[in-house]
Amino acid sequence: MLYIYCIRRTADPEPAPSLHGIGGAPVERLAEGPLALWTSAGAAPAPTVERVREHNRVVAAALRSATPLPLRFGTAFPDEAAARAALREHRATWTAGLQRVAERVEMSVLVRWDRGPEEQALGVAPSEAAPPTSGREYLEQRRQRRNSEAALQERARNLLAPVARAFAEMDAEAVHHLLLTPEAAGSVAHLVHRSALSRYRQMFEQARRASAVPLLLSGPWAPYSFV
Amino acid sequence: MPPDYPAPPPPPPGLDIDLWDGTELPDDGFSLVELVNRVLDKGVVITGEITVSVAGVDLVYLGLNAVLTSISTAREVMGRQIGNREKGTGKPRGH
Numbered sequence: 001m002l003y004i005y006c007i008r009r010t011a012d013p014e015p016a017p018s019l020h021g022i023g024g025a026p027v028e029r030l031a032e033g034p035l036a037l038w039t040s041a042g043a044a045p046a047p048t049v050e051r052v053r054e055h056n057r058v059v060a061a062a063l064r065s066a067t068p069l070p071l072r073f074g075t076a077f078p079d080e081a082a083a084r085a086a087l088r089e090h091r092a093t094w095t096a097g098l099q100r101v102a103e104r105v106e107m108s109v110l111v112r113w114d115r116g117p118e119e120q121a122l123g124v125a126p127s128e129a130a131p132p133t134s135g136r137e138y139l140e141q142r143r144q145r146r147n148s149e150a151a152l153q154e155r156a157r158n159l160l161a162p163v164a165r166a167f168a169e170m171d172a173e174a175v176h177h178l179l180l181t182p183e184a185a186g187s188v189a190h191l192v193h194r195s196a197l198s199r200y201r202q203m204f205e206q207a208r209r210a211s212a213v214p215l216l217l218s219g220p221w222a223p224y225s226f227v
Numbered sequence: 228m229p230p231d232y233p234a235p236p237p238p239p240p241g242l243d244i245d246l247w248d249g250t251e252l253p254d255d256g257f258s259l260v261e262l263v264n265r266v267l268d269k270g271v272v273i274t275g276e277i278t279v280s281v282a283g284v285d286l287v288y289l290g291l292n293a294v295l296t297s298i299s300t301a302r303e304v305m306g307r308q309i310g311n312r313e314k315g316t317g318k319p320r321g322h
Contacts, residue, residue, distance in 0.1 A: 007271065049259065052266045059266075072270035086273060097271075110257055177264055184260050218261045224269035 001043040002030070002083050004075045005058040006068035006222065007094050010036045013065040021058040022051055030080060032087035035094055038062055039083065044076040063222045067101045069094060070222040097227055104191050105220035107200055109167075109207070111159050112214040113185040153178055156185040159213060163188045166207035170200060175225040185213075189225040 003022050010031040015038055019027045025040035038058060045051045055073050062068040077083040087094075132138035156178050164174055173191040180186070192200050197220070208215045 004273075047267055049263075052263060056262060056266050070265075070270045072268070072272050073266045075273055090273070094271075108261055110261060112257075179260055179264060181260055184257065187261065187264070216257055218258065221261075221265060224265035227269075227271050 001041065002037075002039045002077045002080060003042050003044060004071050004077065004083070005038045005040070005055060006062050006070045007098070008036045008038060008062060008066065008068050009098060010034050012036070012062075012068075015058075015061065019058065019061050020054075022054050027058050027061075030083055030087075032084040033091065035087050035091055035098075037083055037087065038068070042076070044074040047073055059222045063105065063220065067098075067104055068222055069097050069101065069227050070224050072224075101191065101223045101226060103195075104193050104223065105197070106189050106223045106225055107192050107197070107217070107219035108187045108189045108221065109163050109204060110187045110216040110218060111156075111163055111185045111211075112183055112216065113156070113159060152180055156180055159185045160188055162211065163207060163215065166210070167200075167203055170196065170203065172196075172200075173226060177225070189221075191223055191226045192220075 003025070005021060005027065008029070010033070014029045015027040017026075021027045021040040022042055022045055025042050027038055027040050030037045030039050040058075052073055059068065059070045062070075077086065132141055157176070160176050160178075164176065167174065167188070167190060170190065170192070172193075175189045176186060177189065178186040190200065201217070204215070204217045208217075
């Protein structure tokens, strides 16, 4: 089994010999024509926090030398032949993807919020809530929950919108993520050219001073949101 | 007035943003949210390959909220996946 972290150009730098990934396995490059994969031996593990960190640590290492196409956690090929076949099959798509993100990184503005008591209740799993005693009550609970969730999403979108406007000058691709956790409404991700990171940082500081809610800047990330 | 919150650390001297410092993500809730949202829910998906397995159940993806909320929620998600498979309405990738 080969666990896969990211897609690169064959011409891009190889992983450092000291780089280790999932479960401490050494990371190696598998090249097929103009494209390559960063891999390590082993199957896809369960998604624990540590394993997720290990996956991203490898992708972040790749990002430092050239922007890769990061894979979602949990991809493994049965053998090297299958991995090479995928590189041939997807060559045109992945080449175009690499061109699109070349010299760019993903930056993220996380928008915090304080959810009220009613909204906090949305975090309670249905199996933990008071069980309905009738079919009518069950349907009513579902209706209320659906309405509350819709209101929560609308509130989150309204908080993200000013952040997006604050960066409109950059003319960078943007993706909104609704997170809806107790502490975070969502985030606005931007695909930013490496040469524009200083300007991006300045625009974030302006947005943060003008914001009615706390904003947190994270990055650079590999372009997970733009592949 | 916006509430107080910690200011981000200043960039290293001579650089506006140090892109190459390789700093490990801090072990706080917000970093975890950002990390999990990306690594578990975004990124390239290669169809036809083996997907992540949890407790012997193949999942398309676990989802951010299922990871960060209670274990019972995660079990509920897995239960729906098992139910869908038994009904033939969901097919895990790679099989």
